[in-house]
Every structure is written in C-alpha cells, then in structure tokens.
Amino acid sequence: MIMTEYQLFQILDLWAQGKNSEQSMIARELSKHICLEKIHPEALATTITSSGLVTSEQLLEAYKQQALEMSKVSPSSTFDHARCSWLEVLTPNCGEPTAIKLEGAGSEAVNGVYTWYGSFEGKSKYSKEGVYKGNPCVFWLFSSDLFWYVSIPDESLPGSTADMDFYLSARAHQENEEFPAPTTEWEIGDHGTEPAPKLKYNTPR
Incomplete structure (x- = not known):
C-alpha cells in the first residue's frame, strides 16, 4: 500500500497523542524524515502546525520549497502583476x-x-x-x-x-x-x- 506524506504524518501524530514525553520526542525526531513540502499548504497551516511535532523552521523550509517549485511552473507574469492600489x-x-x-x-x-x-x-x-x-x-x-x-x-x-x-x-x-x-x-x-x-x-x- 502506497501512502502519502500526509498520511504518514497523521499516523505519527496519532501514535504520539496522549503518550509519554519520550514517545513525543521520538515522534518529533521521526517527523524530520517526512517530506513536508509534499503536503498541501492548507494541511501544513492547520493539522501539521497544531500537532506540535514540527518546528517553525521545518514549516518555513517546507513553504520555501513549495514556493520554489511553484515558480518553476508559473509564468513570471504571475509574480510581476502590478497591485491595483x-x-x-x-x-x-x-x-x-x-x-x-x-x-x-x-x-x-x-x-x-x-x-x-x-x-x-x-x-x-x-x-x-x-x-x-x-x-x-x-x-x-x-x-x-x-x-x-x-x-x-x-x-x-x-x-x-x-x-x-x-x-x-x-x-x-x-x-x-x-x-x-x-x-x-x-x-x-x-x-x-x-x-x-x-x-x-x-x-x-
């Protein structure tokens, strides 16, 4: 069975909930091996952030990688559009x-x-x-x-x-x-x- 990065994170989050501090610490370490940039931004901003398993630095890096990936497929005009006012x-x-x-x-x-x-x-x-x-x-x-x-x-x-x-x-x-x-x-x-x-x-x- 092939699982997405988000599904893997959900399993890890469920395993860590209500457990002792040692298991929570292990879960935080394991979360570093999940490719957060492959998770939808909406989930990153809600479920992932509120889990407490990832640091702000991890989230920032994920958003950065998503932005860089988007810049490869979006025309430059998308980013150069003038603000109305x-x-x-x-x-x-x-x-x-x-x-x-x-x-x-x-x-x-x-x-x-x-x-x-x-x-x-x-x-x-x-x-x-x-x-x-x-x-x-x-x-x-x-x-x-x-x-x-x-x-x-x-x-x-x-x-x-x-x-x-x-x-x-x-x-x-x-x-x-x-x-x-x-x-x-x-x-x-x-x-x-x-x-x-x-x-x-x-x-x-």
Whole structure:
C-alpha cells in the first residue's frame, strides 16, 4: 500500500497523542524524515502546525520549497502583476470583495463572515473558522469551473469528492464580475439542510 506524506504524518501524530514525553520526542525526531513540502499548504497551516511535532523552521523550509517549485511552473507574469492600489491589498483582483457574509442557511454552522483567503485553482476563495459536530474546522466558500461551493474541504485533497459540501450554486447564476459568487440561487448539498443561504458583500470600493 502506497501512502502519502500526509498520511504518514497523521499516523505519527496519532501514535504520539496522549503518550509519554519520550514517545513525543521520538515522534518529533521521526517527523524530520517526512517530506513536508509534499503536503498541501492548507494541511501544513492547520493539522501539521497544531500537532506540535514540527518546528517553525521545518514549516518555513517546507513553504520555501513549495514556493520554489511553484515558480518553476508559473509564468513570471504571475509574480510581476502590478497591485491595483495599496488600498486594495486584501483583494486578489481589483473590485473583488474582501469579505462575504453568508446568512440564513439551515445548516447554522456555515453562517458567518468569510474573508478572502488566497485562491484555489486560480479563483478567489474565502474561509471561516468554525465548529461542526463538536469539532473545530475551516469552512471554504470557493468555486470550480462550474460551481460555487460552501464546504469543509478535505485536508489532503481539497476540491475533490472527499469534501463535505453543504451548498452549491452554478457559476451561471453569477450576477456580475464584481460580485463573483451568487447572492441567491443556492442548492442544498449532501451535508446541508434547508433553507439555502443568501450572501452579502463587503467590497474595497
């Protein structure tokens, strides 16, 4: 059975939990043999960081290697793109909202303010920390080529069928380019309950 670096880390983390200090020390040493740069950045920033098994230096090196690898496949224009203005530093594209408020959803855990949190497959994504069924989690508001989703993404493979999708809306329902996600016209996903949410925007303009 072939395992990913993330799966190996999860096993190591589980082995170290609740054990004596000697086993925790062994786990920290073993973590140095895991290629952290091959783990998704979202998992690095959440599960890996909170485990306490890796140092800030290890994380920094992993992020550095990921950035260098990305620079090999991304055109130079990706990094040379001029900022629209210093007032819009929090927005990925001029005019896009810095925050989106989701309200009225039957699944109350997803309601709240989602702030811009980088991009997913070249499109803006927004996130909100919360609790679902007693467990801390991060909700995403993001899109694929065809749909917008409100989901708890899978840590090792976000944007896949392993995500927990609460609500979705076809990109065809977008009202205009300035407000990318539809404010209405949301459908119920596998983990969502009626009614569907409505969205409100906060823009830098």
